[in-house]
Amino acid sequence: MKKRYTLLWLIPLILAISLIPIITHSVIYRETVFLILMYITLAVSLNIILGYTGYVSFGHVVFFGIGGYTSFYLMHKFGIHLIFAMIMGGVVSAIIALIVGEAVLKLRGAFFAIATIGINEAIKSLVTNLSWLGGATGMFFNFKIYKTYGGAAKAIWFAYCLMVIVTIVSLVTSYFIKNSKFGYGLFAIREDEDAAIVLGVNAKRFKSIAYAISAFFPGLVGAIFFFKAGNIEPEDAFHLVKSIEMIFMVMLGGFGTISGPPIGAILYERLKGILLVNPLFKNLHMAITGLILLIIILFAPGGIVGTLRNRFKKIRSLLE
Amino acid sequence: MILELQSVTKKFGGLVAVDNVSFKVKKQEIFGIIGPNGAGKTTLFNVISGVYYPDGGKIFFNNKEITNTECYRRTRLGIASTHQIVKPLNELTVLENIMVGACFGKKSATLKQSVSIAEEIVDVVGLTEKKEVLAGKLNVPEKKRLELARALASEPDIILLDEVLAGLNPAEADEMLKVIQKIRESGITILMIEHLMHAIMKLSDRIIVLDYGAKIAEGTPEEIANDPKVIEAYLGDPDLALKLIKSKENSL
Numbered sequence: 001m002k003k004r005y006t007l008l009w010l011i012p013l014i015l016a017i018s019l020i021p022i023i024t025h026s027v028i029y030r031e032t033v034f035l036i037l038m039y040i041t042l043a044v045s046l047n048i049i050l051g052y053t054g055y056v057s058f059g060h061v062v063f064f065g066i067g068g069y070t071s072f073y074l075m076h077k078f079g080i081h082l083i084f085a086m087i088m089g090g091v092v093s094a095i096i097a098l099i100v101g102e103a104v105l106k107l108r109g110a111f112f113a114i115a116t117i118g119i120n121e122a123i124k125s126l127v128t129n130l131s132w133l134g135g136a137t138g139m140f141f142n143f144k145i146y147k148t149y150g151g152a153a154k155a156i157w158f159a160y161c162l163m164v165i166v167t168i169v170s171l172v173t174s175y176f177i178k179n180s181k182f183g184y185g186l187f188a189i190r191e192d193e194d195a196a197i198v199l200g201v202n203a204k205r206f207k208s209i210a211y212a213i214s215a216f217f218p219g220l221v222g223a224i225f226f227f228k229a230g231n232i233e234p235e236d237a238f239h240l241v242k243s244i245e246m247i248f249m250v251m252l253g254g255f256g257t258i259s260g261p262p263i264g265a266i267l268y269e270r271l272k273g274i275l276l277v278n279p280l281f282k283n284l285h286m287a288i289t290g291l292i293l294l295i296i297i298l299f300a301p302g303g304i305v306g307t308l309r310n311r312f313k314k315i316r317s318l319l320e
Numbered sequence: 321m322i323l324e325l326q327s328v329t330k331k332f333g334g335l336v337a338v339d340n341v342s343f344k345v346k347k348q349e350i351f352g353i354i355g356p357n358g359a360g361k362t363t364l365f366n367v368i369s370g371v372y373y374p375d376g377g378k379i380f381f382n383n384k385e386i387t388n389t390e391c392y393r394r395t396r397l398g399i400a401s402t403h404q405i406v407k408p409l410n411e412l413t414v415l416e417n418i419m420v421g422a423c424f425g426k427k428s429a430t431l432k433q434s435v436s437i438a439e440e441i442v443d444v445v446g447l448t449e450k451k452e453v454l455a456g457k458l459n460v461p462e463k464k465r466l467e468l469a470r471a472l473a474s475e476p477d478i479i480l481l482d483e484v485l486a487g488l489n490p491a492e493a494d495e496m497l498k499v500i501q502k503i504r505e506s507g508i509t510i511l512m513i514e515h516l517m518h519a520i521m522k523l524s525d526r527i528i529v530l531d532y533g534a535k536i537a538e539g540t541p542e543e544i545a546n547d548p549k550v551i552e553a554y555l556g557d558p559d560l561a562l563k564l565i566k567s568k569e570n571s572l
Contacts, residue, residue, distance in 0.1 A: 195403065
């Protein structure tokens with residue numbers, strides 16, 4: 001068996017980044033790192049269906065929204081603790097992915113991508129029209145909710161720590177899928193689904209499970225994000241631009257790899273930070289993102305990690 | 321009887337691609353299927369491997385009916401197949417391609433076992449030097465061998481070979497023939513489609529001939545070569561048939 005070291009540097013790196021705001025007690029750093037961790041988890045989970053299985057889920061933000069709404073409603077109405085509400089958010093996202101996947105995973109290529117956009121828009125308008133979910137204006141927390149966690153300030157630090165844990169779990173999951181029989185089945189589906197079936201891969205079930213796992217983590221992230229924000233509304237929860245950002249991060253870092261999506265996520269967060277504060281570029285940041293995406297697809301389809309792996313064979317066991 | 325087809329029919333719209341075909345394959349036999357282009361040979365293979373379900377008739381494998389069994393389940397039961405138009409998993413290495421075959425085939429190996437199975441099989445098909453190369457980078461004869469290797473890795477009872485010799489030069493074809501014989505010696509039943517007459521006549525124990533989807537003859541290579549219907553439908557020239565039989569006798 002090949003030796004694989006990727007997680008040995010990736011997890012310490014992410015833990016080190018996560019420790020910066022805790023040590024410095026800086027709220028600004030905390031917000032930045034929170035966003036980085038959120039992007040990492042979103043990119044890593046999208047990579048499971050996009051990078052490993054080869055299905056471009058264009059509307060993947062829908063699971064972020066579903067997880068957010070599920071947990072927000074549970075906390076808001078029933079005062080359920082964030083941890084349980086978050087897990088429910090993930091589970092509901094995964095279940096909806098299983099149900100929806102039953103229909104859309106039969107589609108291949110562009111048709112699947114378009115269908116997932118449709119699902120996002122459909123669920124967005126559904127939520128907008130449900131008055132018990134707050135309709136178009138969404139829901140707001142009563143400040144009393146934060147009391148359980150020792151006040152609003154402590155609640156946000158709690159949410160931050162939870163985000164660190166979710167990120168690490170998503171990375172470990174991604175690693176174990178990639179190095180498992182299940183993972184090899186997914187790669188076979190990505191490369192040639194018909195050949196995979198003839199080779200004995202139960203493609204239908206494998207795709208469903210991969211889709212459910214890749215929906216579970218955005219559900220968790222959505223729960224933490226909207227808990228921290230204190231309000232939720234359809235425009236934020238089902239914002240298609242977030243989907244595009246997720247695809248961008250996966251492609252930038254290197255799809256189908258373990259370390260690619262986190263690297264892409266960190267770089268994207270930094271890039272966005274630089275562009276948004278620059279008066280010249282602040283309105284152009286999606287345009288620049290699109291341009292970079294185009295360049296990656298044309299000249300380095302393997303992304304950063306894929307390109308480095310091709311160029312330098314010796315570091316392959318370190319960079320997976 | 322390892323495989324039995326009872327009046328299997330497959331239609332595509334108005335076209336009857338496989339028309340009421342029945343035959344039985346014995347264990348450890350090399351069973352050839354020949355016929356002109358478009359006779360329905362590959363469709364017949366796809367019906368056996370489960371890519372298509374038949375519109376009529378029944379299929380039995382090891383005396384169990386598999387007519388409506390899904391494709392991937394048939395592979396797990398022990399039916400492996402190769403594609404006429406090669407379908408390598410391009411971004412995986414040769415070794416990983418074979419590992420996929422081992423993991424999800426009849427053997428259902430663990431990932432660890434699949435590595436050692438794959439290491440063994442790259443030797444059998446002669447791809448040892450290319451085992452770390454991405455499958456997409458192989459040339460066509462190598463991709464054909466990879467198809468065979470993946471099918472073998474599943475440790476099947478029966479293997480369906482769809483024109484594994486096509487497109488190979490004489491030296492490569494000879495090597496492939498040796499591999500096929502090795503496979504038979506290891507106890508695997510072989511069902512093969514082949515256009516290379518010399519090869520299929522030499523290898524097969526029994527042959528069936530398809531024409532317009534229907535079976536027009538069944539028998540030993542000699543019987544097939546002497547069958548006037550076959551000669552008319554396929555070989556065209558009776559003298560060629562006689563020559564082929566002679567070359568078989570000489571080579572044996």
